Structure formats: C-alpha cells, structure tokens
Amino acid sequence: MDGKLEISLDKLPIKRLEVIEENGLERFPPDVGYEEKRESLIRRIDFAWAVEKDDKNNKQKKRSRETSAAQWEFQSMVDNLQLAHQELSVIIDLINTVEANDAVTVASMTRPRPFPNEALSDLAVSAATKLQCFRHLGKYFKQSANALEQQMAREARFYGALIRLQQNWKVKRQRAVALASGNEGFTIDLFDNSLYDPAGIFRPSPLSTVCVDHDSAGMLAINLPPKSYHSLQFGFLSAYTDDMPIDSSKTKTQSACDADKESVSDDECVKETHSLLREVHQAIFSEQVFDLVNREACNQSLGVTVTGIQENYIQLNIGQETSVFISLVPTSQGEETVDSSSTQNLENAILPLDTLDGLNLPEDKPDTPKKKSVIPNQISCEIYLLQIFHQHVFLKAKDRPTSGGGVSGQPAKEGSGLLGHFCMSLAHRIFSNKVLMELENVVRGVPYMQLTSHPTWHSRTSSWTLFVKIPQSILHACQTRASDSHHRKHVTKSQFHTKVVVTDDCINVEGEGAPNVVGLFKGTSQEICSMNRYDCDLADLSVIILQQVASQVIRWLHEEALMVGIKANWDFLCLSFELEQGETLSLVAHVDPEDTEGCISWWLVMEDGFVEERKLSLDISDGASESRKFLGHLSLEVLYSTMMDLVGLCNGGGN
Amino acid sequence: MDSQTQNTSLQRLQNVEKRIVKVLELAGSVMDELANPTGPRREAINNHVREFMQLIKDIQVALRDEIKSACDYRPFEKCDYSSRIANEICCKKLEYVMSQLDGMKETIDDYHTAV
Numbered sequence: 001m002d003g004k005l006e007i008s009l010d011k012l013p014i015k016r017l018e019v020i021e022e023n024g025l026e027r028f029p030p031d032v033g034y035e036e037k038r039e040s041l042i043r044r045i046d047f048a049w050a051v052e053k054d055d056k057n058n059k060q061k062k063r064s065r066e067t068s069a070a071q072w073e074f075q076s077m078v079d080n081l082q083l084a085h086q087e088l089s090v091i092i093d094l095i096n097t098v099e100a101n102d103a104v105t106v107a108s109m110t111r112p113r114p115f116p117n118e119a120l121s122d123l124a125v126s127a128a129t130k131l132q133c134f135r136h137l138g139k140y141f142k143q144s145a146n147a148l149e150q151q152m153a154r155e156a157r158f159y160g161a162l163i164r165l166q167q168n169w170k171v172k173r174q175r176a177v178a179l180a181s182g183n184e185g186f187t188i189d190l191f192d193n194s195l196y197d198p199a200g201i202f203r204p205s206p207l208s209t210v211c212v213d214h215d216s217a218g219m220l221a222i223n224l225p226p227k228s229y230h231s232l233q234f235g236f237l238s239a240y241t242d243d244m245p246i247d248s249s250k251t252k253t254q255s256a257c258d259a260d261k262e263s264v265s266d267d268e269c270v271k272e273t274h275s276l277l278r279e280v281h282q283a284i285f286s287e288q289v290f291d292l293v294n295r296e297a298c299n300q301s302l303g304v305t306v307t308g309i310q311e312n313y314i315q316l317n318i319g320q321e322t323s324v325f326i327s328l329v330p331t332s333q334g335e336e337t338v339d340s341s342s343t344q345n346l347e348n349a350i351l352p353l354d355t356l357d358g359l360n361l362p363e364d365k366p367d368t369p370k371k372k373s374v375i376p377n378q379i380s381c382e383i384y385l386l387q388i389f390h391q392h393v394f395l396k397a398k399d400r401p402t403s404g405g406g407v408s409g410q411p412a413k414e415g416s417g418l419l420g421h422f423c424m425s426l427a428h429r430i431f432s433n434k435v436l437m438e439l440e441n442v443v444r445g446v447p448y449m450q451l452t453s454h455p456t457w458h459s460r461t462s463s464w465t466l467f468v469k470i471p472q473s474i475l476h477a478c479q480t481r482a483s484d485s486h487h488r489k490h491v492t493k494s495q496f497h498t499k500v501v502v503t504d505d506c507i508n509v510e511g512e513g514a515p516n517v518v519g520l521f522k523g524t525s526q527e528i529c530s531m532n533r534y535d536c537d538l539a540d541l542s543v544i545i546l547q548q549v550a551s552q553v554i555r556w557l558h559e560e561a562l563m564v565g566i567k568a569n570w571d572f573l574c575l576s577f578e579l580e581q582g583e584t585l586s587l588v589a590h591v592d593p594e595d596t597e598g599c600i601s602w603w604l605v606m607e608d609g610f611v612e613e614r615k616l617s618l619d620i621s622d623g624a625s626e627s628r629k630f631l632g633h634l635s636l637e638v639l640y641s642t643m644m645d646l647v648g649l650c651n652g653g654g655n
Numbered sequence: 656m657d658s659q660t661q662n663t664s665l666q667r668l669q670n671v672e673k674r675i676v677k678v679l680e681l682a683g684s685v686m687d688e689l690a691n692p693t694g695p696r697r698e699a700i701n702n703h704v705r706e707f708m709q710l711i712k713d714i715q716v717a718l719r720d721e722i723k724s725a726c727d728y729r730p731f732e733k734c735d736y737s738s739r740i741a742n743e744i745c746c747k748k749l750e751y752v753m754s755q756l757d758g759m760k761e762t763i764d765d766y767h768t769a770v
Contacts, residue, residue, distance in 0.1 A: 195737070
C-alpha cells in the first residue's frame with residue numbers, strides 16, 4: 001500500500017447524549033475508562049479513504065489516463081457516483097438479506113434531492129387528495145343536514161304532542177330510565193299527591209305511572225295492555241229488573257287508534273292519547289272508591305249489610321228485598337258497543353235525581369201501558385256513589401271550600417258513614433217510588449186533583465203536594481153570591497193542598513181542613529182546624545189522602561152553605577142539613593182507592609129525627625133504598641150545584 | 656307560562672334547530688365549492704361564509720335568550736286532578752240527563768202520534 005496513512009483525531013471529545021427526559025434532564029453515558037477510550041479511538045480510525053481509494057482505483061483504471069488537471073473538475077461527479085455506488089451496494093446487501101429472510105432494519109438513508117417535475121407531481125397529487133377530502137366533507141355535511149332535518153321533524157311531532165299533554169297532565173322525566181331503555185324516559189304521573197291523607201288511604205297504584213313511548217313513526221304513543229284498568233259498576237240484583245249491567249264508559253268509540261296511523265293527523269293522535277289518559281285517571285279513582293267502599297262495608301256501618309264479597313265484587317242488601325252489587329270491571333279499549341242506556345230508561349221508572357226534582361207532573365189521563373218499576377236507574381245510582389265519595393272524601397282531604405256543591409245542605413258526613421248514607425238513600429228512593437205510585441193512583445182516580453213534586457235537595461227526603469182546585473165557574477158564582485151576602489170576611493179559597501213528605505221511610509201528611517183525630521172520636525161538630533200533620537204507613541196512605549181530600553171538599557161545601565145562610569153541620573166526611581120535622585139530609589163522601597171509576601163517591605142520606613151516629617162510610621150500595629141514594633162520582637161543579645139544590649130544598653122546606 | 660308564550664318559545668327553539676341545519680348545509684356547499692376542480696369562486700365562498708357566521712351569531716343570541724328566560728323548574732304545585740274527577744262526574748251526569756231528555760222526547764212524540 002502506498003500513500004501515507006492518515007489518522008484523524010477529534011479535537012474535541014464528543015459526548016453523545018444517551019437519553020433526554022421530558023423535563024429536559026440530559027443523561028450522558030457513564031464515562032469510559034482510559035483503556036476503553038484508547039480502544040474506541042483506535043476503532044474510530046477511518047479506513048474509508050482506503051476503501052475509497054480501492055474503489056477509485058478499480059473504477060478509474062480506465063480513466064486514470066485522463067489528465068490529472070481535469071480530476072478536480074469532475075470531483076463532484078465522482079463524489080456523487082461514489083455515493084450512488086454505496087447506496088447500490090447497501091441495497092444489494094439488503095436484497096440479499098431479505099432474500100435470506102433475515103430481519104433487516106434500515107439505519108439511515110439519505111434522501112436524494114427531488115427533481116422539479118417530481119416535486120410538482122407530488123404537489124398535484126396532494127392537491128387532488130385535498131379536493132377529494134373537501135368533496136367528501138361536503139357530502140358528509142349535506143347528509144348530516146338532511147338527517148338532522150328529518151330527526152328534527154320527528155322530534156317536533158313528539159315534543160309538540162308532549163307539550164299539549166303537559167297542559168293537562170303531570171309529565172315527569174327520569175334520565176336513568178332514558179339511558180336504560182333508549183327512549184327519552186318521560187312518564188305521565190296520574191297520582192294526585194295533593195290530597196291530605198294522614199291515614200294512608202290513597203296509595204299510588206301501578207296504574208298511576210304511564211310510560212310515554214314512541215310508535216312506529218316516532219310519534220308519541222302510550223301502550224297499555226288491554227283490560228289493564230277497571231271502571232266501577234253498580235247494579236241491582238233483582239228478579240224483576242231486566243237491566244243489563246252496562247259499562248258507562250263505552251260510549252266513546254276508539255276506532256281511530258286502530259286505523260292506520262298515517263291517515264290520522266297529529267291532532268287526533270293527541271286527542272286519542274288524552275282520552276286514554278282520562279280513562280286511566282278515572283279508573284284510578286274508581287279503584288280508590290271501590291277500596292273505600294270495601295273498607296266501610298267491612299266496618300259494619302249503619303244501614304249496610306254485606307251479603308257477598310269476591311275479588312273486585314261486593315254485594316249488599318238494601319232494605320229487605322233489594323240487593324245491589326258494586327264491582328270493578330275491566331275496561332276494554334277500542335271496542336264499539338251499543339249504548340243501551342237509552343233503551344233501558346224507557347223500561348224503568350224514570351225517577352229524577354235530587355237535582356232534577358221540581359218536575360211538574362200533570363195529571364195524565366190515558367192509561368200508560370208501561371209497567372213501572374220502583375228500582376231507580378242504575379246509572380244514576382252509580383254516579384251518585386261516585387259523587388258522594390268524591391265530595392266527602394277527596395275534597396275533604398283537600399280542605400274543601402265552604403261553598404258546597406250541588407249537594408249543599410247535606411250534613412257533613414264522616415268518611416265512615418258514606419256507604420251507609422248511600423244505601424239509605426237508595427232505600428229511601430225505592431220507598432218514595434212506591435209512595436209516588438200510590439199518590440199517582442189516587443190522583444188518577446180523582447179528576448179535580450193535581451200532583452206536584454218538589455225539590456228537596458236532600459237525597460233522603462222527598463216531597464209532593466196534592467192540590468184540589470175549585471173550578472173557575474164555581475168561583476165566579478161564589479163571588480157574585482158573596483157580594484150579595486153579609487159574610488164579607490169570608491175569603492173564598494180557590495184551592496186546598498195536602499203536603500206529603502217522606503223522610504227515609506217515614507211518611508208525613510200535612511193538610512188543612514182535616515179535623516184532628518180527637519174531634520173525630522168525640523163526634524161533635526166542626527172545630528176550626530188549621531194545619532194538621534200526622535204520620536202514616538204506606539199501606540194506609542191512599543185511604544188517608546183520599547179522606548183528607550174528601551174532608552177538604554166537604555169543608556168547602558160547608559163554608560159555601562154557611563155563606564148562603566144555611567145552617568149545616570159538618571162532620572168529617574159528612575155534610576148534613578136540617579129539614580123540617582127534624583129530618584136531616586146528608587151528603588156523605590165515600591173513599592175507595594181501589595175503585596177504578598173514581599176514588600171518591602158520594603151518597604145522599606136521609607135520616608129521621610132521632611140522633612144517630614154519623615156514618616163514616618157506607619158499604620151497602622143499594623141505591624134504591626129510601627134512606628140512601630148513591631150519587632156517583634161527582635165533579636166539583638155537580639157537587640156544588642147538588643149542594644145548592646139541597647140548600648134550596650132546605651130553604652123551600654123551611655119557608 | 657301560559658300556552659301562548661310556551662308555543663312561541665317552542666317555535667323559537669325550533670327555528671334555532673332549522674338554522675343549525677342551514678349552517679350544516681352551508682358548510683357542505685362551501686366544501687363543494689372548495690372542491691371545485693377549476694378552483695373555488697371567491698365571491699360564492701365569501702357569501703356562504705358570511706351567511707354562516709350570521710347564522711351562528713343568531714343561534715347564539717337565541718339560545719342565550721332562551722336560557723335566560725327559562726323559568727325555574729317547580730314541582731307540580733297546583734294539581735287539578737281532583738277537579739278533573741269532578742268534571743268527569745259532571746260529564747257522566749250530563750250524559751245521563753241527555754239520555755233522560757231523549758227518553759222524554761220520545762214519550763212526547765209517542766203521545767202525539769197516538770193522538
């Protein structure tokens with residue numbers, strides 16, 4: 001080897017960093033010892049120049065003949081070629097190693113400087129990629145906008161419906177439920193927690209919380225299993241009522257929910273949901289009322305006899321002969337049922353509720369073919385039951401205001417007495433129906449009588465008035481006569497009335513013109529009577545009323561006779577005139593409620609001078625007898641003229 | 656809040672949502688414009704971006720107003736559920752009365768036809 005051996009020494013030791021940490025701390029490798037230093041320095045002797053020289057000699061054997069003056073001109077070319085050669089050898093080694101399947105890591109590679117057209121094409125590619133990205137982004141934004149718009153529309157429907165429902169119902173939200181179930185977690189709370197309930201009577205039932213779901217189109221929907229809620233039903237168990245127990249809540253048809261959803265507008269959907277919520281709310285109330293009814297029934301309150309209990313069913317006895325039941329029946333939604341209440345009403349006696357009293361029932365002459373029943377209408381009883389419980393338990397629990405509802409005037413009931421009160425009201429209603437039937441019979445039998453009902457605003461009191469009206473023709477005749485006679489102070493009465501009041505099951509009759517019982521037994525003549533009142537039974541009612549009315553008529557005739565100046569005696573149902581020779585001519589009234597032609601009939605009785613007991617009623621109807629003549633059922637005009645004839649007879653006889 | 660203002664507030668929030676959708680659409684069209692192979696038109700991009708910024712500002716203003724005017728959440732103070740039950744009972748009474756009146760009318764009609 002020719003040439004000098006060159007050794008290059010570093011002037012400065014290079015300390016290479018081994019590690020630099022995050023906080024900037026630099027770590028250097030541990031110092032090496034002197035020997036190692038020498039060895040490493042020896043290793044660092046660069047023999048590259050020798051390698052280069054060899055290469056140079058090998059390559060430039062052909063070019064070594066060129067001028068050495070030109071050698072430095074091509075130095076850069078030579079350098080480049082050498083670098084290229086090195087890279088090529090590395091690559092060949094790499095390829096050989098890879099072919100031998102050895103793992104290779106590249107330590108470093110110097111990047112060749114790119115040519116301008118390469119740079120430009122790189123730039124073009126990156127620009128095209130960016131444009132592509134922009135296009136993708138644009139498409140993505142537009143798709144998102146579309147999806148968001150659709151989502152917005154769906155949610156707008158849902159939340160619009162929810163807000164409308166929120167105006168009437170309590171809407172609550174639980175986010176935990178939302179996370180678990182996937183919908184928004186809204187529920188509607190139907191439980192009224194504003195009631196003051198120290199005894200814990202009102203508990204939220206599982207019905208009270210209704211989950212708000214979505215239907216297939218994303219609209220608000222409430223899914224309730226069918227027949228999951230009940231409604232209260234009241235009915236009579238009697239042989240002679242043919243009432244079908246009907247569900248009063250079935251008048252609504254819910255066909256819209258079953259129709260295809262697309263054709264139903266949002267408005268209708270909200271209305272359907274609202275109706276459903278109303279039904280569930282009522283069902284909760286019905287269940288509470290049924291619960292209270294059961295409690296009271298089992299507490300042995302007054303007037304309540306329990307004859308049967310099942311699940312959702314309780315049976316009670318009212319009075320002796322009537323049985324009622326109260327039950328919870330499942331409400332079926334989406335079924336159309338015929339509302340049979342209207343046909344039902346024609347079969348039963350349409351007896352008004354307390355609020356409907358005051359109807360003037362005029363005397364209806366033609367025979368009504370309908371057979372009337374004394375059982376009140378089922379629906380009205382059901383409504384009454386709900387009303388009294390609502391008013392006295394629920395409103396009381398809320399500190400109800402002092403102004404009562406339509407049932408004002410009713411004494412405040414304890415919560416425990418409500419069912420008893422209800423049963424007694426029903427018993428009263430049945431009893432007063434019977435009373436009314438008797439009164440109607442009586443009024444039908446007497447042509448000059450009228451019947452009026454009065455509102456009492458109390459569910460256990462009923463009241464009627466029977467009027468006897470003096471016809472106008474007689475009144476005029478009386479007045480002309482009164483102006484002639486000297487009896488100025490006599491005021492002609494134009495009507496007499498008898499009042500019948502039923503309280504629970506006690507009948508009280510009050511009327512004018514009836515002598516008191518004491519006077520009746522004494523057999524003496526008339527006493528000036530004011531209003532008399534007495535109690536009676538149902539069986540005797542007709543007779544008593546008829547006797548009352550007949551005595552009123554007799555009294556009137558008596559006063560008319562007195563006005564004319566005739567001395568007449570009046571004794572209960574008998575008006576007698578004295579003829580010459582001590583004979584008496586009597587006009588006697590006979591009452592018979594069973595008489596189909598008329599309830600009050602009249603007899604003319606002629607008696608001799610000796611004193612006899614006045615006959616109250618005559619059983620023998622032989623009109624051919626001299627002492628008695630049957631006059632028949634006379635109207636008031638005929639009676640009046642008959643009396644006038646008798647007066648004339650007396651006058652004529654007296655004179 | 657009565658129902659009137661409640662509806663308006665809901666409408667305002669819905670308008671905000673519509674603006675968001677519009678903002679997205681504008682972003683999409685800006686991107687499309689930038690992706691134009693012949694180069695983006697400057698005026699169009701300016702218009703779009705101006706509208707974008709305006710809409711963002713409107714959204715912010717509307718949301719801020721709504722947040723400020725949202726009332727406190729109060730639990731259901733005045734519960735009208737028992738009045739609702741009273742109403743339902745009154746409805747039942749009404750139906751019953753109507754059926755009674757219908758029955759009376761039928762009776763009257765029968766009477767008149769019989770006469």
